Structures are given as structure tokens and as C-alpha cells.
Amino acid sequence: MAQLKEKQLKMIENGNVTTPKGFQAGGVHTGLRKSRLDFGWIHSEVPATAAGVYTLNAFRAAPLQVTKDSIDKSGKIQTIVVNSANANAVTGPEGYQNALDTQAKAAEIKGVDVDHVAVASTGIIGVQLPMEKIYKGIEAMNDEVNQGAERFETAILTTDIVTKHAAVQFEVDGKLITIAGAAKGSGMIAPNMATMLSFITTDADVEQASLEKALRSVTDQSFNMITVDGDCSTNDMVLVLANGMQENNTLNENHAEWSVFVEGLRYVSQELAKQIARDGEGATKLIEVKVKGAASDKVAGEVAKAIISSNLVKTAVYGSDPNWGRIICAVGYSEQPLDVNKVSVSLGDIQVVQNGLPLDFSEEAGTTYLEQDIVTIHVDLNNGEGEATAWGCDLTYEYVKINASYRT
Structure with missing residues (x-):
């Protein structure tokens, strides 16, 4: 582990979204793509406090709306499911229902509340989801052979060349807290919630309103500060899940170590943002x-x-x-x-x-x-x-x- 900027943060060289306590992830090939993994998931052992930021594109994809509505309703997410190759954007009422059906099926298979499932999609715009392939992916989520953070990182890619992840650790109330993230993004990237999906996990206990405020602030210093080609996608989203499994005193702006948590969130977000920019379609620099x-x-x-x-x-x-x-x-x-x-x-x-x-x-x-x-x-x-x-x-x-x- 390397010390970061004289702060109380330590970078985890091979950290990923399953490094924080209580998180699993995986990926499977369903046929959405010719051969590569194309359906992934993150799951927390317990419902996690959640916050999200979303694209400003007027044609916001159906999965984003379903996810936003769930977080607005419950403030919790336990399972995230993501498909590549198909954006489920500009797909009308059928596309919206498909996003709801994806959410419901994932809740059934993982045994969680339907409002504790987030859905995300990335890929071609204007094509309905082939739901038989989506269901195939959902039904494979509990199979041991499909588990692993690297499988998740690969499954969410589109034109990306490399997978993207980052992680840090620090102490809060004497407990070792981890923040980790995975992202995809290569083209259709503009400094306005750029084409990208990013998923951040932490085992810290964080107040929901404070988590949301921190994410918005950090996004303005990371994901909103990158560009590849100036296009703002229909599907951009960043989600943060804090499951509290390290049992620290609940973090908020009044906590003495709040600034350390925010710095950790900023570091992970900026590292993911830079990796997206570096992996821009056709980029050499x-x-x-x-x-x-x-x-x-x-x-x-x-x-x-x-x-x-x-x-x-x-x-x-x-x-x-x-x-x-x-x-x-x-x-x-x-x-x-x-x-x-x-x-x-x-x-x-x-x-x-x-x-x-x-x-x-x-x-x-x-x-x-x-x-x-x-x-x-x-x-x-x-x-x-x-x-x-x-x-x-x-x-x-x-x-x-x-x-x-x-x-x-």
C-alpha cells in the first residue's frame, strides 16, 4: 500500500468493489455480445445506504429512472445489475417495463426487496432489451463459477479496452474502512456526467443525505471534469453503496473524520475518471x-x-x-x-x-x-x-x- 498525499488514506493496489466487507460481484455471458461477458452484478450482504448522480441528457434511459425512483423511495440498495451491449434508452413504455421486470426478477433471485435493486444498461440506443438474455443473466447470479470482481468489471464494458478499478483504506473510529469502485467508459464522454457507469462500494456507515451531498460534490471534481469526445450519453450514472458493515459511528458532516471519508471518495472517483479518460476510444495519451x-x-x-x-x-x-x-x-x-x-x-x-x-x-x-x-x-x-x-x-x-x- 502506498501513502497518498500526506493524507490518512492508503491506496489498495489490487482493490476492487468486493474489497469492502460484505460485497460480492460477478459476471456472465448471456449472448448480448458475441463472446465477451455482458451481464454483471454487485451484491451486498445487507441493504446499503445509497446515493446516485445521473446524466443531464433529456433522453434519460429507463434503467436510470427506475434506479433513481428506488433510491428516492427507500434510500437503500442491496443489489445492482448491469447489462452491456444494449442501453435500453429511447425505448418508450416497453423499455421502462423491461427495466422494472429486470429489477423484479433480480429481487426474486437474490431474495431482496424490489426497491433495493438498482438496474443499469449501456450500449446501443433505441433497441429493446432481449429479455430472455437478461433473465438468463439474472438466473446465473448465484452460481459460484460466475463470481468475481474482474468478471463484473469486464461484463460492463462496451468499446473500452481495459477494465477500471480503484480502492483506498483509512481508519474511522478505529475501524478500517474501505472505499472501492469500478467503472466503464470510453466514448460518448463529456464533462457533464459523462458515457460512463461507475459503481462505488464502501463498508462505512454513512448517513444517506450526507452521502448524497458528498457524491455530488466529488462528482463535480472528478466525473464531471473529463471528456473524450464532447457527447453526453443517455445512460450515465454513478452509484455509491455504503453497507455499514465495519460498524463505525455513523458518518456525516458533524463527524470528526468526515473529511477523511470525503477525501477517500474523491480519490477513488478521480482515479476512475482518469482511467476513463485514458481509455478514450482510439486514445494514445x-x-x-x-x-x-x-x-x-x-x-x-x-x-x-x-x-x-x-x-x-x-x-x-x-x-x-x-x-x-x-x-x-x-x-x-x-x-x-x-x-x-x-x-x-x-x-x-x-x-x-x-x-x-x-x-x-x-x-x-x-x-x-x-x-x-x-x-x-x-x-x-x-x-x-x-x-x-x-x-x-x-x-x-x-x-x-x-x-x-x-x-x-
Whole structure:
């Protein structure tokens, strides 16, 4: 385990959603995909306090609405079921009923309350779920051969190349608390609850209202700060389940160690967000944009997202072209308060703009820097104390190829 940032958190190198006490997970192949695992689940031994955030797309998929309604009603989730290959979005009343039937069947098989089941889907939009395959997956959830966090992580993928997970541990009230997560996301990622599904588990006891507030705050610093292609999906969702099995004193804003819990949740969320950005469709590089000196953190965030969302910036990074003009352009159209005569820009340690004017620098050194797998762009607005970081990836020929043949 490695110490994190002088905080009381320890990263768990191989941690996953089953590392927190009382959680199981698994995955199975049902035929939704040709050969890969395509149906997964997470299950808690006891009902867990739950919180969620959801896409802002007006065409919100049926599973999201069913899940949101259940959390709003009971504040608890015990089982999550997820299918890939089919989004069950823009599917009308039939799609909504299919989501309800999925929830009911999962509740029956796992022996839990129907309102304690969350459902999620990802894949092609506008196609009805083949329910016989969904039921096949649900009926396989209790089979020992299908258990394992890696199977779950694989089952939820679409165009992703790699699975994504992160975990940390820390002490609360003398009890060892774990927060862990898994995610999928590769394309249709925009900084507005991006195409992604993320599931976070913890064995901490947390008050529901406080958990929801923490998740929303952390999401604004993680999942809402990534982009791959600027598209906001119909199915984006982040769920957190806190089953309380470590029996700590209930965490809320008044608990002395609340900030440690929130920091752990932020760390896991940011790690998952960065992994999604790094695994962008066709991506070869992770781009990190750090903005400081803004009038507020919100201003810094908007500037960072403008830069990371710029296709011209993304293609320049892909081509290892130190064309800082594209960065300045994005800063300028971010519509945020700034003084153009104070803005400075650096590519890694190579400063290219100071006080709004270009500096002489070695283009060869700039190109060499941009050839790295991880590229950091620094922007200092010199206009306040606000700061923020956003993550994205380069835009490549392979991205076009993947999305030109997504259905075929």
C-alpha cells in the first residue's frame, strides 16, 4: 500500500468493489455480445445506504429512472445489475417495463426487496432489451463459477479496452474502512456526467443525505471534469453503496473524520475518471489540464473544461504539435472572467505564454514533451485563488474508425 498525499488514506493496489466487507460481484455471458461477458452484478450482504448522480441528457434511459425512483423511495440498495451491449434508452413504455421486470426478477433471485435493486444498461440506443438474455443473466447470479470482481468489471464494458478499478483504506473510529469502485467508459464522454457507469462500494456507515451531498460534490471534481469526445450519453450514472458493515459511528458532516471519508471518495472517483479518460476510444495519451489563479474554483473548472474539450487541442496533442494558440483560443472562448494580459501557459515545464504574450521556446522540446503518454497543460490566469483540474485524451484517426462502425 502506498501513502497518498500526506493524507490518512492508503491506496489498495489490487482493490476492487468486493474489497469492502460484505460485497460480492460477478459476471456472465448471456449472448448480448458475441463472446465477451455482458451481464454483471454487485451484491451486498445487507441493504446499503445509497446515493446516485445521473446524466443531464433529456433522453434519460429507463434503467436510470427506475434506479433513481428506488433510491428516492427507500434510500437503500442491496443489489445492482448491469447489462452491456444494449442501453435500453429511447425505448418508450416497453423499455421502462423491461427495466422494472429486470429489477423484479433480480429481487426474486437474490431474495431482496424490489426497491433495493438498482438496474443499469449501456450500449446501443433505441433497441429493446432481449429479455430472455437478461433473465438468463439474472438466473446465473448465484452460481459460484460466475463470481468475481474482474468478471463484473469486464461484463460492463462496451468499446473500452481495459477494465477500471480503484480502492483506498483509512481508519474511522478505529475501524478500517474501505472505499472501492469500478467503472466503464470510453466514448460518448463529456464533462457533464459523462458515457460512463461507475459503481462505488464502501463498508462505512454513512448517513444517506450526507452521502448524497458528498457524491455530488466529488462528482463535480472528478466525473464531471473529463471528456473524450464532447457527447453526453443517455445512460450515465454513478452509484455509491455504503453497507455499514465495519460498524463505525455513523458518518456525516458533524463527524470528526468526515473529511477523511470525503477525501477517500474523491480519490477513488478521480482515479476512475482518469482511467476513463485514458481509455478514450482510439486514445494514445492522457491529457491533464491544470488551471490556477482564477477568480473562483468554478471559473477555473470552466476554463479547464473548455481546453480539454477542444478538438483542436486534442488533435494537436495527438500530433505532438506544440501549438499553444489552440489552448489560448479555448481559454478565450470559455466565457469566464479573466485579464488576457495576465494569462500564462505551459506545456509541462515548458512555458510558452507569459502575461498574454508568446515566449521563445524550443519547438523540438515541445514536440518531445507532447510525445509522452501523459501530457499536462498548465494555465495560470493570475486573477485569484481558484483552481481546478480536468482530464481528457487525444483525438485520433482510430476514434473516427471506431465510431464510424459502432453498429456494424
